[in-house]
Amino acid sequence: MLHKILIIVAVVLVLLVIAKIFSGCHHPPHFCKSHSSHEKKANWMMKKIAKELKLNEQQKVELEQIKDEILAKKAEFKINHQEIKNAVLSQVKSDTVDQAALNGLFEDKELEFKEMRAFLVDKFAEFHNILTPEQRLSLAEKMEKFHSKRHQ
Incomplete structure (x- = not known):
């Protein structure tokens, strides 16, 4: 049971780290080490x-390769994000809203999000596989410590 919990916590932390890479930083420059x-x-x-x-x-x-693949995918994802912004802005400027066009665009984006989720889970599995059992345990402990500090 404890092993399952540690694995779940490790998955969550790595996904949070990956999500942070994709999300960008909205903190003041002095808050983030690499803004x-x-x-x-x-x-x-x-x-x-x-x-x-x-x-x-x-x-x-191997970690460098995973990082490079994630950054490449992020660049592709950001380009697609701009497409949504442009489409919504165009609809705001028009006299009427083309609901079918917007729904179609968002349905396409939902498929891209599913693809991204599968990609990130795959990268997490690759990362997990390069770690030794001791490193996984160390990571789990660090994640638990981080989580307990953030949610006291």
């Missing part, structure tokens, strides 16, 4: 993960 770009944030997180979990060189290479 200037998603790539810098991802690099900072990667270094922190490597240090905290004491990753070996092979694990670092």
